[in-house]
Amino acid sequence: xxxxxxxxxxxxxxxxxxxxxxxxxxxxxxxxxxxxxxxxxxxxxxxxxxxxxxxxxxxxxxxxxxxxxxxxxxxxxxxxxxxxxxxxxxxxxxxxxxxxxxxxxxxxxxxxxxxxxxxxxxxxxxxxxxxxxxxxxxxxxxxxxxxxxxxxxxxxxxxxxxxxxxxxxxxxxxxxxxxxxxxxxxxxxxxxxxxxxxxxxxxxxxxxxxxxxxxxxxxxxxxxxxxxxxxxxxxxxxxxxxxxxxxxxxxxxxxxxxxxxxxx
Numbered sequence: 001x002x003x004x005x006x007x008x009x010x011x012x013x014x015x016x017x018x019x020x021x022x023x024x025x026x027x028x029x030x031x032x033x034x035x036x037x038x039x040x041x042x043x044x045x046x047x048x049x050x051x052x053x054x055x056x057x058x059x060x061x062x063x064x065x066x067x068x069x070x071x072x073x074x075x076x077x078x079x080x081x082x083x084x085x086x087x088x089x090x091x092x093x094x095x096x097x098x099x100x101x102x103x104x105x106x107x108x109x110x111x112x113x114x115x116x117x118x119x120x121x122x123x124x125x126x127x128x129x130x131x132x133x134x135x136x137x138x139x140x141x142x143x144x145x146x147x148x149x150x151x152x153x154x155x156x157x158x159x160x161x162x163x164x165x166x167x168x169x170x171x172x173x174x175x176x177x178x179x180x181x182x183x184x185x186x187x188x189x190x191x192x193x194x195x196x197x198x199x200x201x202x203x204x205x206x207x208x209x210x211x212x213x214x215x216x217x218x219x220x221x222x223x224x225x226x227x228x229x230x231x232x233x234x235x236x237x238x239x240x241x242x243x244x245x246x247x248x249x250x251x252x253x254x255x256x257x258x259x260x261x262x263x264x
Contacts, residue, residue, distance in 0.1 A: 067086075119195040
């Protein structure tokens with residue numbers, strides 16, 4: 001019987017980790033690339049609904065300014081050069097298209113309240129909207145849902161189509177220190193210390209909403225007990241784990257769709 005090769009030393013095994021950048025310019029280019037890719041991914045996953053939805057990324061140098069998708073631009077066609085740089089008042093500082101100023105207030109308020117947050121994601125996904133209509137938080141009924149256990153909040157009122165400054169503050173206050181928010185009768189919002197983390201939390205939360213809806217339709221879901229739900233959240237609920245979990249999606253969708261939509 002042939003002998004097995006010796007184990008590869010652990011220090012020679014690669015593990016994808018968030019990159020570090022030497023300059024603000026390099027970090028800015030990276031964030032814009034990931035933001036444009038996340039928007040294309042949201043488009044591929046069906047999270048686009050007309051002109052609704054944004055993902056924003058804080059600029060690494062001008063930290064009270066944010067990169068965001070243009071108003072009315074298809075998610076699936078967004079490139080880094082299409083993104084707008086917008087200040088906290090919603091004024092476009094760089095770019096040639098308009099921003100949804102009223103809806104941007106929602107993002108700006110969250111960014112102001114959470115200076116450690118790099119990215120905010122909000123879109124009108126099907127599962128997210130259906131679940132939000134229940135006016136209830138996610139239950140710990142799956143391993144994935146436990147990542148949100150006691151780390152998401154519920155906004156108990158509907159704030160209307162346009163989120164002005166007052167509504168933005170209300171949403172930021174409801175989110176508090178958590179990673180995600182269910183906006184009743186509206187949809188989902190997630191945050192992260194990277195674009196990848198915020199995007200992953202949105203994708204994962206939308207899936208968890210769909211699973212809970214299906215489980216409730218089939219019967220009475222069995223909850224994971226508090227101790228194990230907390231333990232699972234501690235294992236799976238960090239932004240680093242979210243960043244790592246997002247990489248297969250990035251590889252399969254976002255990084256390839258740019259060349260398909262815009263051949264170089």
